Amino acid sequence: MSELAAKAKELDASDRLAGLRARFVLDDAVYLDGNSLGALPTxxxxxMEDVVRRQWGxxxxxxxxESGWWTAPERIGDLIAPLVGAAPGQIVVGDSTxxxxxxxxxxxxxMAGDGGGNGGDRGDDGSGRDEILVDATTFPTDGYIAASAARMTGCTLRPVAxxxxxxxxxxxxxxxLLNHVDYRTGRLHDLPGLTAAVHAAGAVAVWDLCHSAGxxxxxxDEHGVDLxxxxxxxxxxxxxxxxxxLYVRRELQDRFDSPLPGWNSHAEPFGMRxxxxxxxxxxxxxxxTPDILSMLALEAALEVWxxxxxxxxxxxSLALTDFFLECVAAYVPAGTVESLTPEAHAERGSQVALRCPGAGDVMKRLIDSGVVGDFRPPDVLRFGFTPLYVGFADVERAARVLARTLS
Amino acid sequence: MSELAAKAKELDASDRLAGLRARFVLDDAVYLDGNSLGALPTxxxxxMEDVVRRQWGxxxxxxxxESGWWTAPERIGDLIAPLVGAAPGQIVVGDSTxxxxxxxxxxxxxMAGDGGGNGGDRGDDGSGRDEILVDATTFPTDGYIAASAARMTGCTLRPVAxxxxxxxxxxxxxxxLLNHVDYRTGRLHDLPGLTAAVHAAGAVAVWDLCHSAGxxxxxxDEHGVDLxxxxxxxxxxxxxxxxxxLYVRRELQDRFDSPLPGWNSHAEPFGMRxxxxxxxxxxxxxxxTPDILSMLALEAALEVWxxxxxxxxxxxSLALTDFFLECVAAYVPAGTVESLTPEAHAERGSQVALRCPGAGDVMKRLIDSGVVGDFRPPDVLRFGFTPLYVGFADVERAARVLARTLS
Incomplete structure (x- = not known):
């Protein structure tokens, strides 16, 4: 057994979360794509069988x-709340990101234009606030949607690192609009500091937690995030x-003026007013109407927490990514791959992104060899480390297979 | 056996669709709420078990x-298309109504403002078209969302019968924005005539098919509906x-300018541009990202067609509602209930709405007696007739139980 394999064994033996893997359906593959699609909780x-056959059928x-379908969005929101540091009553589940x-x-x-003039949506409402800043390296959909939100509220959109x-x-x-963790590089942004800066400027901070929550x-709550x-x-x-x-800070809920005021958000939804x-x-x-099947699958999935x-x-998570970087440095010849993921823990999410030539083909061969990550154009191998079900032996194996694939 | 019970038996015996009931999971209740939640197809x-355990797990x-998740929205749209008279390639499934x-x-x-002036969303874009008409008796969410759409495009909203x-x-x-069938009264509106009138005025026709499709x-396609x-x-x-x-008429697809241009609508979604x-x-x-569990349950459900x-x-459907009205007239003392549903076939959807005092309590007692409809405030008993699984004996029994409940 190699030195790193022995170290992996030790780390697994002392991992107090190791038992959580049993809460998931997994096989012999090393699944490092939980940052794209999490594994199936047992x-x-x-x-789902109960929801389909008994509750629906x-x-x-x-x-x-009787089965609590109507209140599922807020009930499941309250299950997510502790995972993102929110007190109950501030999160609802539903719709796409x-x-x-x-x-x-x-x-x-x-909200930013609240006190202002003409009551319309335009930036020219008297508040003088007519610009939206968006993370320049954001996952594309956030930028596209931000452009639409800007267009429809009379704002201009400015991409900024x-x-x-x-x-x-x-x-x-x-x-x-900022991302807590960058989807491509895995860089963790300074949520407390950036939120404080946004507030100091009198603006509203919206965070996308897709790659950090969990x-x-x-x-x-602690850092005063608005939405x-x-x-x-x-x-x-x-x-x-x-x-x-969607999280809406309690103090702002009265001022939350939705552009999609569907009947489920009405004070008296069955009043049919x-x-x-x-x-x-x-x-x-x-x-x-909430999509109950998907929603109640999520509710069951959250039991793993x-x-x-x-x-x-x-x-x-940090131990896993540290160890992966250590194994890659040991196994993969220098200069073959370049890590895009910050070394500093304070700047690292739960993934490692490695840039290498022919990354698309490399990932295909990795998957064929039982190491599942994903490829992000043009040249990034992305490996997500889900602490609930990835172990250190998985990490060592992934780096070993990567080295073999690249050689 | 009463005369109407005998007639029900005859009608069931000659019903060529009677066998379709076997495609659903049903019990002894008379389920007349399929216009709210359809029964479970077998x-x-x-x-779902396959989707959860094999495809996801x-x-x-x-x-x-490999399981066709990515293309599900348009593939399932093409399954719905023949049910609403649309050629393939014009419907995508996803999101809420x-x-x-x-x-x-x-x-x-x-689209209405297409050729016009300043390129913005406001009604003052040079087209001079700055008003949205909405069905004054619409299901509330359509009115709420129409008000938001009006606000965000600089239009005024006018409710009109x-x-x-x-x-x-x-x-x-x-x-x-019009409803094909009114959710409360079951009135079927003149889609061909109203669409033609909207077009003659140079406006765009949007139809809500919630209570008619299926x-x-x-x-x-035949009647030239736009959206x-x-x-x-x-x-x-x-x-x-x-x-x-969502249906977008083929000729208008190039001009469909979405206010929600998420990454799934991008020409190259994985280009991450x-x-x-x-x-x-x-x-x-x-x-x-489409909600795959709910979406693939729908795909399986559409096999009943x-x-x-x-x-x-x-x-x-017309025979069922005719027969229900006949049974109600025979069993329920005159003056006890008043039908809100038009007599004329051309104006009737697939439900019967009966107004009566204490309708909320009446419906509770009906449900306790195995006849499931629903109550819509302030005073409406709503009975939906799903031709795929409701039979004429069900109809006779429902009217009989209703009469007993009201007496």
């Missing part, structure tokens, strides 16, 4: 009350395309 | 290609909160 198949319409980015960003611009945000903030800035502490969105199919293991979530009156609280972020401290998850 | 539980990320109403209505206003639309159309009308022929939306959990039996759909470029075709109506002609469904 609780899900049985729950037998109770049918009665399940909206893209749709939630739209809700959050339009609402943010409206996250580190340059403090210098780019002006009295014209209405809202800033892998590291977020601290939404946040995230998906649930990566580190939260909710299943393919499971619904996203022609006039819209927004519900109080996080429920105001709901839109239409029972008694799992997020700090322990973060510690293991 | 094909769904096994499919075993193939994991590979299923986006509310979200699709927003996409359709904003896109409609933009569908019959009054032709007289309300002016050169200022940008778009008209119960009667719609003829989207349409609908849910899939009523007569299409897709399951609780199953994803909605900072610049948005809309895909060609119906795919342009997609937004974020194999070899089922929509015209035969419509004929049975």
């Amino acid at each position: 609780a899900v198949p049985g729950r 037998s109770l049918r319409i009665r399940s909206w009350d 893209s749709v939630n980015v739209f809700k959050a960003l339009v609402a943010a611009v409206r 996250p580190a340059d945000v403090p210098g780019a903030l002006t009295g014209r800035t209405a809202a800033v 892998a590291l502490p977020v601290g939404l 946040a969105v995230g998906c649930t199919y990566k580190y939260l293991n909710g299943g393919p395309g499971s619904p996203a979530y 022609a006039e819209y009156q927004a519900a109080e609280g996080a429920v105001r972020g709901r839109v239409g 029972d008694d799992v401290p997020v700090d322990a998850v973060r510690a293991k | 094909a769904v539980p096994g499919r 075993s193939l994991r990320i590979r299923s986006w290609d 509310s979200v699709n109403v927003f996409k359709a209505l904003v896109a409609a206003v933009r 569908p019959a009054d639309v032709p007289g309300a159309l002016t050169g200022r009308t940008a778009a008209v 119960a009667l022929p719609v003829g989207l 349409a939306v609908g849910c899939t959990y009523k007569y299409l039996n897709g399951g609780p909160g199953s994803p909605a759909y 900072a610049e948005y470029q809309a895909a060609e075709g119906a795919v342009r109506g997609r937004v974020g 194999d070899d089922v002609p929509v015209d035969a469904v419509r004929a049975k």
